[in-house]
Amino acid sequence: MSxxxxxxxxMFSVLxxxxxxxxxxxxxxxxxxxxxxxxIITHTQNETGTNSAVTTIVFDYRGFDTLGEATIxxxxxxxxxMIFRRVKK
Amino acid sequence: xxxxxxxxxTLSNITFPFIMVFGLYVIAxxxxxxxxxxxxxxxxxxxxxxxIVAYGSTWIFEKIKVSRLSAFESxxxxxxxxxxxxxxxxxxxxxxxxxxRTGILFNIIPETGFTGSEFNTAGxxxxxxxxxxxxxxAGVFAIVVVMAYASxxxxxxx
Numbered sequence: 707m708s709x710x711x712x713x714x715x716x717m718f719s720v721l722x723x724x725x726x727x728x729x730x731x732x733x734x735x736x737x738x739x740x741x742x743x744x745x746i747i748t749h750t751q752n753e754t755g756t757n758s759a760v761t762t763i764v765f766d767y768r769g770f771d772t773l774g775e776a777t778i779x780x781x782x783x784x785x786x787x788m789i790f791r792r793v794k795k
Numbered sequence: 796x797x798x799x800x801x802x803x804x805t806l807s808n809i810t811f812p813f814i815m816v817f818g819l820y821v822i823a824x825x826x827x828x829x830x831x832x833x834x835x836x837x838x839x840x841x842x843x844x845x846x847i848v849a850y851g852s853t854w855i856f857e858k859i860k861v862s863r864l865s866a867f868e869s870x871x872x873x874x875x876x877x878x879x880x881x882x883x884x885x886x887x888x889x890x891x892x893x894x895x896r897t898g899i900l901f902n903i904i905p906e907t908g909f910t911g912s913e914f915n916t917a918g919x920x921x922x923x924x925x926x927x928x929x930x931x932x933a934g935v936f937a938i939v940v941v942m943a944y945a946s947x948x949x950x951x952x953x
Contacts, residue, residue, distance in 0.1 A: 748907070751905050751906070751907045751910075752904065752907060753895075754892050754917060754918055755901075755902070755903060755904045755905060755917050756826050756917040756920060757827050757905055757913075757917075758825070758826055758828065760829065761825050761917075761920060764831065765919075765920050766890065766892050766918075766920065769879065769890030770889075770890070772927070773875070773876070776927060779930065779934055780869075780872050780930075782934075782938070783868055783934040783937060783938055786937075786941060787861065787937060787938075787941060790941045790942065790945050
């Protein structure tokens with residue numbers, strides 16, 4: 707058994723122990739602290755004037771996340787058009 | 796791929812306007828109802844893809860320039876980042892919702908609670924939804940057009 711396999715086995719077992727401990731520590735639905743939810747629900751209409759709180763989170767409160775999504779789409783389109791760039795009429 | 800039968804073409808002719816209207820409605824009402832730029836753009840782009848399936852990729856590829864679709868996709872991305880940078884200029888930080896209380900456009904503040912849907916609300920969110928919708932429609936349609944046309948070429952089939 708090589709050193710690489712031993713290291714991989716140790717890493718995998720440590721990771722498995724962490725996952726099992728995490729699954730055992732929390733009960734379903736915990737934690738129940740909802741400060742962020744309450745803030746968004748109560749302040750969305752007053753701060754941004756939007757009736758849809760989900761769109762407000764996606765485009766306003768978490769705008770950088772949406773910027774990353776748009777960048778991923780742009781990269782996908784650029785990659786496909788670059789791969790098929792030899793297609794001519 | 797070649798075009799399909801006359802039944803399929805007629806049915807796609809009938810249903811294409813409804814799909815496009817629904818997709819554009821989801822984009823335009825992104826700040827009022829579930830959905831937004833990504834979802835409505837995907838709906839409208841799948842309506843365009845239905846035309847490829849019905850009429851054949853060669854006919855569509857001759858009608859539409861892919862470079863123009865790519866330009867629209869870049870235009871959508873630039874509009875999205877441009878609105879975010881306008882927030883940096885007028886409001887002080889990136890992605891600031893600078894249109895809400897200025898009285899220019901989309902500036903009405905609804906009452907807290909269950910209120911009616913007023914279209915003229917939400918600040919920069921309709922602009923961002925529109926930019927992302929244009930981007931998603933053009934991007935997905937360009938991908939499908941290019942791949943469908945390339946799959947029908949002889950030199951790719953070996």
